[in-house]
Amino acid sequence: MTTSLLDTRPLPSRSAPRGTEPLSLLFEAPAEASTGVRGGLPAELRRAYGGDLTIPLRDDRPTVIANFVETIDGAVALDPDGRTGGGAVSGFSSTDRFVMGLLRAMADVVLVGAGTVRASAGTGWTPARAHPQAAGLYRDLRRRLGLAPEPATLIVTASGDLDPTHAAFRNADVPVVLAGPAGTAERLRAAGFPDDARIESLGDGDEVAPEALIDLARRMGARVVLSEGGPHVIAGLAAAGLLDELFLTLAPQLVGRDRDSRRLALLEGIALWPERASWGELLSVRRAGNHLFLRYRFPEDAS
Ligand SMILES: NC(=O)c1ccc[n+]([C@@H]2O[C@H](COP(=O)([O-])OP(=O)(O)OC[C@H]3O[C@@H](n4cnc5c(N)ncnc54)[C@H](OP(=O)(O)O)[C@@H]3O)[C@@H](O)[C@H]2O)c1
Numbered sequence: 242m243t244t245s246l247l248d249t250r251p252l253p254s255r256s257a258p259r260g261t262e263p264l265s266l267l268f269e270a271p272a273e274a275s276t277g278v279r280g281g282l283p284a285e286l287r288r289a290y291g292g293d294l295t296i297p298l299r300d301d302r303p304t305v306i307a308n309f310v311e312t313i314d315g316a317v318a319l320d321p322d323g324r325t326g327g328g329a330v331s332g333f334s335s336t337d338r339f340v341m342g343l344l345r346a347m348a349d350v351v352l353v354g355a356g357t358v359r360a361s362a363g364t365g366w367t368p369a370r371a372h373p374q375a376a377g378l379y380r381d382l383r384r385r386l387g388l389a390p391e392p393a394t395l396i397v398t399a400s401g402d403l404d405p406t407h408a409a410f411r412n413a414d415v416p417v418v419l420a421g422p423a424g425t426a427e428r429l430r431a432a433g434f435p436d437d438a439r440i441e442s443l444g445d446g447d448e449v450a451p452e453a454l455i456d457l458a459r460r461m462g463a464r465v466v467l468s469e470g471g472p473h474v475i476a477g478l479a480a481a482g483l484l485d486e487l488f489l490t491l492a493p494q495l496v497g498r499d500r501d502s503r504r505l506a507l508l509e510g511i512a513l514w515p516e517r518a519s520w521g522e523l524l525s526v527r528r529a530g531n532h533l534f535l536r537y538r539f540p541e542d543a544s
Pocket residue numbers: 308309310311316317318322323324325326327330353354355356357358360397398399400401402421422447448449450451469470471472473474475477505509
């Protein structure tokens with residue numbers, strides 16, 4: 242691990258565990274035969290990630306991967322309203338940010354739900370924003386993989402409750418697509434988003450079918466969709482059998498819950514068990530200090 246890649250400045254919270262150690266590979270399942278893959282990594286990124294990274298490509302639709310960080314007791318947001326981001330969950334782990342940036346660098350489209358947009362004040366879902374120290378390496382990787390300079394951002398909303406002045410809509414280098422049911426799309430068109438934010442109407446229901454969302458990503462040219470949406474978006478993808486892989490950071494924090502602070506878990510809004518419960522296959526385990534970085538695959542027949 243080169244120290245330049247991982248920020249070793251002191252962490253902002255006194256109680257946060259250290260999260261800046263290098264990644265080391267503890268376990269990796271043998272690679273399965275696949276018709277096509279995206280990746281591998283150049284030497285410097287491979288060293289930083291503790292090994293290579295490839296993502297299998299599907300012929301029938303884009304491969305859908307998701308990235309999350311959760312506490313040991315399963316919280317993905319610390320405040321009851323889901324207004325805080327993953328940083329507080331990970332203890333502001335720079336290693337987690339590095340992996341997030343790496344996954345963005347491998348994706349064509351980053352998918353987020355309106356809840357995550359409302360919780361974020363940041364300038365969007367680019368590799369460099371996740372981990373500025375590796376911006377040049379991410380850029381080179383995308384060039385080497387023949388990808389667009391930045392992944393597009395695809396935002397899904399049913400309410401249309403999004404602020405057109407949000408910083409995420411102000412990065413001219415990142416294509417932004419807002420998708421919602423027909424009535425919502427109409428409202429979004431009247432809401433004053435920047436001209437280059439594309440608005441897509443997907444169906445007449447109250448919500449967008451996850452299949453329609455991933456098909457939109459396909460029409461946008463995506464072979465790999467990275468879901469950085471919160472627990473409602475990932476629940477929809479998992480329930481529809483569209484979640485191929487999950488990159489899950491386990492932060493060594495216990496936060497608990499009581500009646501006043503329920504805290505969001507990884508999947509919300511849809512109960513999968515018993516009919517649609519899904520068993521994953523563990524593909525790899527990495528460790529950085531006390532954080533674990535888990536990669537799961539969810540085969541289509543895993544229910
Ligand atoms: N720990 C982590 O790694 C991590 C990752 C991501 C997010 N988070 C946190 O999770 C919290 C937000 O949770 P969340 O569940 O609200 O986030 P989310 O899943 O990104 O957003 C949920 C919202 O997305 C829209 N949506 C989702 N599926 C839809 C569908 N099929 N059709 C139409 N609209 C759809 C709806 O927006 P409308 O309400 O506008 O209708 C819904 O309320 C935040 O605190 C965020 O920081 C944590």
